Amino acid sequence: MSLDHILLGMMHEPASGYDLKREFEQSVRHFWFAELSQIYPALKKLEERGLLSSRPVPSSRGPERRVFETTGAGSEELERWLTSEPLIPKDRITYLAQLFFMGEMEDLSATEQFMERLRGSMATRLAVLEAIEAEWMGAIGIDGAALAVDGGALTEIEDDRVFHMYTTLRMGIHSLRSRVEWCDETLRAIRARQTRPRASTEDEGGSNPAIETAR
Amino acid sequence: MSLDHILLGMMHEPASGYDLKREFEQSVRHFWFAELSQIYPALKKLEERGLLSSRPVPSSRGPERRVFETTGAGSEELERWLTSEPLIPKDRITYLAQLFFMGEMEDLSATEQFMERLRGSMATRLAVLEAIEAEWMGAIGIDGAALAVDGGALTEIEDDRVFHMYTTLRMGIHSLRSRVEWCDETLRAIRARQTRPRASTEDEGGSNPAIETAR
DNA sequence: TCACTCATGTAATTGGTTACATGATTCC
DNA sequence: GGAATCATGTAACCAATTACATGAGTGA
Numbered sequence A, B: 001m002s003l004d005h006i007l008l009g010m011m012h013e014p015a016s017g018y019d020l021k022r023e024f025e026q027s028v029r030h031f032w033f034a035e036l037s038q039i040y041p042a043l044k045k046l047e048e049r050g051l052l053s054s055r056p057v058p059s060s061r062g063p064e065r066r067v068f069e070t071t072g073a074g075s076e077e078l079e080r081w082l083t084s085e086p087l088i089p090k091d092r093i094t095y096l097a098q099l100f101f102m103g104e105m106e107d108l109s110a111t112e113q114f115m116e117r118l119r120g121s122m123a124t125r126l127a128v129l130e131a132i133e134a135e136w137m138g139a140i141g142i143d144g145a146a147l148a149v150d151g152g153a154l155t156e157i158e159d160d161r162v163f164h165m166y167t168t169l170r171m172g173i174h175s176l177r178s179r180v181e182w183c184d185e186t187l188r189a190i191r192a193r194q195t196r197p198r199a200s201t202e203d204e205g206g207s208n209p210a211i212e213t214a215r
Numbered sequence C: 001t002c003a004c005t006c007a008t009g010t011a012a013t014t015g016g017t018t019a020c021a022t023g024a025t026t027c028c
Numbered sequence D: 001g002g003a004a005t006c007a008t009g010t011a012a013c014c015a016a017t018t019a020c021a022t023g024a025g026t027g028a
Helices: A002-009 A017-028 A036-048 A072-082 A094-104 A109-141 A157-194 B002-009 B018-027 B036-048 B072-082 B096-103 B109-140 B157-196
Strands: A051-057 A066-071 B052-057 B065-070
Touching: A002 A036, A002 A072, A002 B096, A017 A036, A017 A066, A036 A051, A036 A094, A051 A094, A066 A072, A072 B096, A094 A109, A094 B018, A094 B072, A094 B157, A109 A157, A157 B002, A157 B096, B002 B036, B002 B072, B018 B036, B018 B065, B036 B052, B065 B072, B096 B109, B109 B157
Parallel strands: none
Antiparallel strands: A051 A066, B052 B065
């Protein structure tokens, strides 16, 4: 299972379920999501399988924390996963399904509105990632265009970690930019179709020169 | 649930579970996937809810077919879904998770290999979609750049359906192109990092001019 | 006092995958 | 005779979401 391996991956230093959830919200966010109610039992099972070990640690405020760390078997399992084939999930893109079937509706105005909204949320998400990138560039001297990390005061391991984190961020940026572009392309096409001359419902049959001119 | 609505969307003409599975393999494929063992119970439940009706139809070969069609309530429910907000799934991108944690490994050669393989499968998928686009351009006169559909002998409803199908295909193409570009960008950066002068493991502390020159 | 954060969990349900069962017809 | 396709389903399991339960400490 992927969540298991992600949790193992996050264990480069000891952490509790609550800590991990916070890290999910921060860095892991743009490619994975997990609820606390999923994290706690997952950690428990990993411990049963001997891939993690835990100890209780008293907390200054609130109840006792259960802090986990990797075992030897745990890091072996992580490495196996990391060196395996790239795992490409089959994606279920709900909004594409909606768009696909929107052809059944009377006119294109529903589609237009839909695409405008979609563009809005994609652009917002993109802005978030671009802001993170800008922040990083300031803080640790990442060169976006060349994707080079100017290590500065970082140790080699930290520098490598930053590099890998940064490439995943870049993927999000690439991906969202292309989605926004696709929204724009689609909106242009919708508008072109709305203003062009249309065939009547009872069509003349065969090829229609009125449509041929549309673009 | 999304699968329910997708099934409703596929019901513009009566179909059996088996028919629908075939359509999944063909057109719906690049944004959704469902097994027969998921489709059959889903259809059954939709019928119980009064959104579909079914009748047995004798088959020329093999067992009797159960053919479903939409009810009034079914198309109302579909329209509600189509006119609702664009539903953006939280994505769980397994290969990004792998890449993210690959910083823990000794050198970048594992990452390089990983990115090469990833690029390979992305490029293959892209080629498939581009081939479909080329086929459609030949068959029904779609103009890729302008995203205009030259309806030709199509009726208006068919023409609109083709338009909506085509936009979803375009999204796949945009998306995969940007992923391939991202892979290339990342591979360039990996190679630049591999050949650049590196800080020793015991680093000199503070800023390092040898790294500064890397790009 | 009330809301919020810290902190850990269980239970019920939904959505999806994998494995299994059955049997007719058609094509090589 | 054997593999492939047509056709329908059930059962067991795994992954993820939603809802619920509990309780201490902090700050307005």
